């Protein structure tokens with residue numbers, strides 16, 4: 420395949436469509452009135468944004484509203500409670516109740532757990548006693564950096580666990596105006612080897628802005644890997660192919676890899692359709708030509724990709740494009756979680772059914788993985804024993820490095836969808852119990868001699884979310 424950017428369809432300039440353009444979209448694609456009204460109401464609470472490429476290349480309008488790409492980007496009935504939807508409808512119909520509508524929207528957002536996994540309280544680093552804006556530091560070797568101009572995306576996923584970044588509420592937002600705080604922090608923390616530049620989507624920035632955020636990192640000798648979290652290859656692959664500064668972007672990538680550092684593009688693909696366009700495949704080829712490695716990840720989402728054949732097709736397509744299938748995450752408890760969640764038992768079945776069909780070199784994908792407060796926990800499988808049925812779990816990453824890689828078990832529960840809904844096996848080593856639950860079981864047992872039972876639901880413990 421040629422890497423030249425000519426002769427491609429969809430080479431226009433980027434234009435975002437939001438709630439204000441809903442009627443234009445609805446008229447163009449013949450969206451039923453009821454669907455249009457639902458999108459209008461739900462998008463008062465949850466962010467809504469699409470673009471021409473998503474509309475014309477990714478959504479199958481003959482299958483709306485069930486089409487997975489439509490579900491991925493358009494707010495849907497069922498994402499909010501019926502009562503909330505009714506309240507929004509009543510207040511938005513009356514121009515005299517603007518303040519009431521604003522207040523209801525705020526209330527609903529507050530109930531949707533805008534910062535899961537203790538991101539606001541536990542992961543914000545400090546320097547000289549002051550919190551550093553636009554950064555998170557959860558694992559010893561990796562710092563997350565949120566450049567302020569990169570806090571939107573080419574389109575918004577309805578399941579986004581960072582949706583709070585996009586709703587215009589400063590209190591819900593991570594954003595660093597420039598990299599000076601990051602560089603100073605890295606100077607103090609020389610065990611940080613990886614910086615993940617994330618958002619939103621950093622690829623929404625012009626290359627000129629991206630240079631301002633990335634180049635200073637190249638002066639920090641301890642940083643060996645620059646990761647960029649992005650869904651742009653799926654939502655706007657033109658960013659790497661035909662945008663006016665696409666070639667400059669590739670030169671920037673080459674500059675990073677020429678220093679001997681790893682440049683890891685952490686690409687977010689939700690459905691195999693996102694890899695079927697020439698533009699997306701061209702974008703991946705161009706990224707890889709710079710020496711960057713593309714790792715692919717996405718959550719498992721009901722109505723979008725909870726199908727073993729689709730998952731297998733997704734990972735095969737990633738592998739065929741020279742990218743590395745990396746993570747299948749479990750959806751986090753935020754936003755319209757009940758609409759999208761897939762119980763762990765089903766997630767394991769889907770993962771294994773898809774995984775078994777892959778060629779060996781594509782079996783780099785790991786899942787289902789919960790990125791929870793204590794760390795990343797993979798569900799390796801289900802085990803039947805004379806004692807009963809268990810989930811086999813393992814810490815892939817943890818705040819406490821000593822527990823990384825160690826297996827443990829929890830009682831099988833077909834309805835459980837997250838770590839804090841599980842009960843650990845009573846033989847679980849104390850340091851793993853402590854890491855996972857935040858509780859010291861030995862101390863609790865000493866206080867309560869009746870405490871001979873298994874470790875109770877993690878929900879009673881501090882923040883396993």
Ligand code: SF4
Pocket residue numbers: 571572574575576578579580581582618619620649650687
């Ligand atoms: S692209 Fe990523 S950050 Fe942006 S809305 Fe989707 S999941 Fe969220």
